[in-house]
Amino acid sequence: MKEVRFFYVPDVKNSTELPAEEMVHAVRVLRMKQGDELFLMDGAGYFYRAQVAMTSAKHCFYTIKEALYQKKSWRGHIHLAIAPTKDIGRIEWLAEKVTEIGIDEITFLNCRFSERKQLRIDRIEKIIISAMKQSRKGWKPIVNEMTSFGDFIRRVSATTSSNKKPSINKFICHCYEEIKKKDLFSLLTKRNALERDVLILIGPEGDFSIEEVDLALSNGFQSVTLGDSRLRTETAGLSAVAMAQLTNRERNNIFIDIKDEEGGV
Amino acid sequence: MKEVRFFYVPDVKNSTELPAEEMVHAVRVLRMKQGDELFLMDGAGYFYRAQVAMTSAKHCFYTIKEALYQKKSWRGHIHLAIAPTKDIGRIEWLAEKVTEIGIDEITFLNCRFSERKQLRIDRIEKIIISAMKQSRKGWKPIVNEMTSFGDFIRRVSATTSSNKKPSINKFICHCYEEIKKKDLFSLLTKRNALERDVLILIGPEGDFSIEEVDLALSNGFQSVTLGDSRLRTETAGLSAVAMAQLTNRERNNIFIDIKDEEGGV
Numbered sequence: 001m002k003e004v005r006f007f008y009v010p011d012v013k014n015s016t017e018l019p020a021e022e023m024v025h026a027v028r029v030l031r032m033k034q035g036d037e038l039f040l041m042d043g044a045g046y047f048y049r050a051q052v053a054m055t056s057a058k059h060c061f062y063t064i065k066e067a068l069y070q071k072k073s074w075r076g077h078i079h080l081a082i083a084p085t086k087d088i089g090r091i092e093w094l095a096e097k098v099t100e101i102g103i104d105e106i107t108f109l110n111c112r113f114s115e116r117k118q119l120r121i122d123r124i125e126k127i128i129i130s131a132m133k134q135s136r137k138g139w140k141p142i143v144n145e146m147t148s149f150g151d152f153i154r155r156v157s158a159t160t161s162s163n164k165k166p167s168i169n170k171f172i173c174h175c176y177e178e179i180k181k182k183d184l185f186s187l188l189t190k191r192n193a194l195e196r197d198v199l200i201l202i203g204p205e206g207d208f209s210i211e212e213v214d215l216a217l218s219n220g221f222q223s224v225t226l227g228d229s230r231l232r233t234e235t236a237g238l239s240a241v242a243m244a245q246l247t248n249r250e251r252n253n254i255f256i257d258i259k260d261e262e263g264g265v
Numbered sequence: 266m267k268e269v270r271f272f273y274v275p276d277v278k279n280s281t282e283l284p285a286e287e288m289v290h291a292v293r294v295l296r297m298k299q300g301d302e303l304f305l306m307d308g309a310g311y312f313y314r315a316q317v318a319m320t321s322a323k324h325c326f327y328t329i330k331e332a333l334y335q336k337k338s339w340r341g342h343i344h345l346a347i348a349p350t351k352d353i354g355r356i357e358w359l360a361e362k363v364t365e366i367g368i369d370e371i372t373f374l375n376c377r378f379s380e381r382k383q384l385r386i387d388r389i390e391k392i393i394i395s396a397m398k399q400s401r402k403g404w405k406p407i408v409n410e411m412t413s414f415g416d417f418i419r420r421v422s423a424t425t426s427s428n429k430k431p432s433i434n435k436f437i438c439h440c441y442e443e444i445k446k447k448d449l450f451s452l453l454t455k456r457n458a459l460e461r462d463v464l465i466l467i468g469p470e471g472d473f474s475i476e477e478v479d480l481a482l483s484n485g486f487q488s489v490t491l492g493d494s495r496l497r498t499e500t501a502g503l504s505a506v507a508m509a510q511l512t513n514r515e516r517n518n519i520f521i522d523i524k525d526e527e528g529g530v
Contacts, residue, residue, distance in 0.1 A: 073493035093358065100500045135495045185511055227514060228338035230400045235365045242507045246450055249492060 005030060006133040008140075009040045012048060018060040026052070026060045038062065041132065043140030045070055070138030074102055074248040076196025077168075081107040081152060082237045083204035086115035094234040095124050098241045099131035099141055107144040109152060113206035119146050149212050156199065157219040168197040171224045172216040173236060174208050179217075184224040184240065188247040196248055200240045205233055270295060271398040273405075274305045277313055283325040291317070291325045303327065306397065308405030310334055335403030339367055339513040341461025342433075346372040346417060347502045348469035351380035359499040360389050363506045364396035364406060372409040374417060378471035384411050414477050421464065422484040433462040436489045437481040438501060440472050444482075449489040449505065453512040461513055465505045470498055 007022040009015065018026055026032045032052050040048040040062065049066040080103060084091040095106065108119050124143055132140055147155075160168050169191060171184055188198070201208075201216060208216075217223060226239050272287040274280065283291055291297045297317050305313040305327065314331040345368060349356040360371065373384050389408055397405055412420075425433050434456060436449055453463070466473075466481060473481075482488060491504050 097500055097503075100494060100496050101504065102494055134497065137494075227510075229365060229367055229402075231365050232399065235362055238362075238503075239366065239507065242504065243511070245492075246508070246511065 005032070005036075005038045006136075007038055007040050008043060008129045008133065009048075010043055010140075012040050012042045012046070012064075016053075016061050016063075018062065023058070023060040027055050027057070032060065040064070041138065041140075043132065043138075045072070045138045047138060070136075071250075072139055073250055074245055075250055076198060076248050077104045078102070078241060078244045078248065079105040079107070079197075079199040080202065080237055080241055081109050081199065082202040083109045083111045083114045083233065084116045084119050084146070085233050086205065088116070088119075090232070090234040091116075091119070092124065092127050094237050095127045095143075096131045097238050099128045099137060100135040101238070101241055102137070102245050103141045103241055104139070105142040105144070107152060108146040109149050109201070109203075110146050111149045111204050112209040112212060114204045115206070116204075117146075121145055149208070150215065153215050153219050153221075160220070168199055169195055170199045170201075170216075170219075170221040171240075172201040172208070172213060172221040173224055173226055173240065174203060174213050176207070176210060176213060179210075179213060179223050181223045181225040184226055185243045185247075187222065187224065188243055191247075198244045198248070200244065202233060202237045202240060269304060270297070270302075271304045271306055271401075273308060273394045273398065274313075275308055275405075277305050277307045277311070277329075281318075281326050281328075283327065288323070288325040292320050292322070297325065305329070306403065306405075308397065308403075310337070310403045312401075312403060335401075336515075337404050338515055339510055340515055341463060341513050342369045343367070343506060343509045343513065344370040344372065344462075344464040345467065345502055345506055346374050346464065347467040348374045348376045348379045348498065349381045349384050349411070350498050351470065353381070353384075355497070355499040356381075356384070357389065357392050359502050360392045360408075361396045362503050364393050364402060365400040366503070366506055367402070367510050368406045368506050369404070370407040370409070372417060373411040374414050374466070374468075375411050376414045376469050377474040377477060379469045380471070381469075382411075386410055414473070415480065418480050418484050418486075425485070433464055434460055435464045435466075435481075435484075435486040436505075437466040437473070437478060437486040438489055438491055438505065439468060439478050441475060441478060444475075444478060444488050446488045446490040449491055450508045450512075452487065452489065453508055456512075463509045463513070465509065467498060467502045467505060 007018055007026065009019060009022065032038065032055065034052050034054055036052045038050050038052060040050050047068040047070060048064045049068065050062040050064045053061040053063045080098060098106065110117055121143055128141055128143060201221065226236055231239060272283055272291065274284060274287065297320065299317050299319060301317045303315050303317060305315050312333040312335060313329045315327040315329045318326040318328045345363060375382055386408055393406055393408060438449065466486065491501055496504060
């Protein structure tokens with residue numbers, strides 16, 4: 001079984017060689033040689049069947065043979081904004097899983113009760129790119145730098161109100177019993193077919209502050225629960241994305257499945 | 266914020282002291298003393314508010330103050346049978362997450378293409394008990410020893426046909442394009458309201474063998490897909506359980522939420 005090799009080359013159209021990091025992997029780790037087949041992904045819907053044209057210690061040039069377009073398998077824009085967990089492994093795990101399941105954008109929130117105030121976005125990017133390759137996702141999720149809760153809400157509010165098209169469904173998940181909550185999955189199932197863009201906020205281990213919840217509610221977010229289970233932050237994030245996916249799926253999608261080839265032993 | 270302490274005591278009714286492992290945690294790690302409050306869980310629906318009656322180096326006796334019943338928040342029996350991943354961390358992660366989300370039974374399968382043929386069930390049990398405590402789940406999932414795929418299918422088949430009540434929905438997820446598949450989530454959504462028991466099979470990294478799929482199909486399993494995403498084994502397991510949960514949920518369930526108490530610094 002000869003494994004198919006994927007490389008992330010965002011600027012594939014304007015380049016003829018792999019970016020430094022992918023080059024190292026191709027040349028030094030996989031020891032790819034002239035004539036070897038590889039697949040390039042631009043993260044914007046295209047896969048390219050390509051061939052190694054020339055390698056050196058610091059370069060790996062390619063020739064494109066064929067372009068393959070992958071239609072996104074869900075409708076709308078799924079955006080998760082979440083406070084990263086104290087344990088970095090848990091949030092990295094989440095980044096991998098939501099990429100596999102399918103997401104368009106992730107924002108990390110700095111909240112009043114956040115236990116983690118900093119995050120290395122470059123590490124998250126690497127995990128996401130690896131998960132994209134593994135799960136053959138043609139579309140790279142946007143990953144935003146950590147932002148304060150207040151700034152994020154105000155920015156979202158300004159954007160959605162300025163374009164006169166408030167078709168985005170905005171939700172905040174929290175555990176305050178005194179604030180009425182609707183069931184997220186029911187709302188997602190019942191919503192208007194034209195309103196497919198979803199933004200879901202998930203708080204830190206100690207929840208959002210009540211002031212944060214109030215700020216979100218006064219900016220058009222809906223107060224929701226994910227159900228009866230008491231979930232960890234990263235499990236809540238994953239459940240919310242799974243619900244958005246299940247209710248936004250395109251059925252009978254034409255799907256590019258690049259097979260591992262037979263060969264060797 | 267004084268944290269509420271949970272201890273798993275399956276035989277709570279016939280005992281007056283914590284089992285060895287929980288005793289070590291209570292006495293040596295948390296240094297609990299006479300009069301301290303603790304919560305016991307029997308994994309069969311009951312939480313018990315209790316108090317430490319006496320401790321010694323090797324014992325922790327308790328007195329029960331109140332029994333609290335937690336109704337299960339989903340209908341039917343959700344059973345996942347999955348081939349464990351080569352990387353043990355991934356299957357341990359799965360055990361934690363499905364416990365949080367809600368599951369009744371997990372079976373580990375030894376398949377033709379399994380990369381992992383052995384599994385320490387005691388480690389999985391520990392992870393599940395820890396997740397039960399963390400997510401306040403009153404019902405402990407049953408964890409079965411690793412079993413060969415063939416034996417498992419024949420056992421399930423014998424059980425479901427002998428009790429003349431084939432109300433269990435049995436599914437096998439696989440990637441063979443030549444075998445027709447239905448969409449699992451659609452089937453779960455549309456099924457008869459009386460058929461709430463679900464058994465879902467997920468194969469190893471290299472998928473089930475075609476003979477395994479055939480054996481399952483000839484024993485009443487339905488051939489299904491989880492959707493258009495190419496998922497890792499553990500992500501497939503989690504997605505399948507999430508789908509079963511979302512379609513089996515009891516709404517408006519009375520839920521015991523034991524709060525962390527204010528107190529101390």
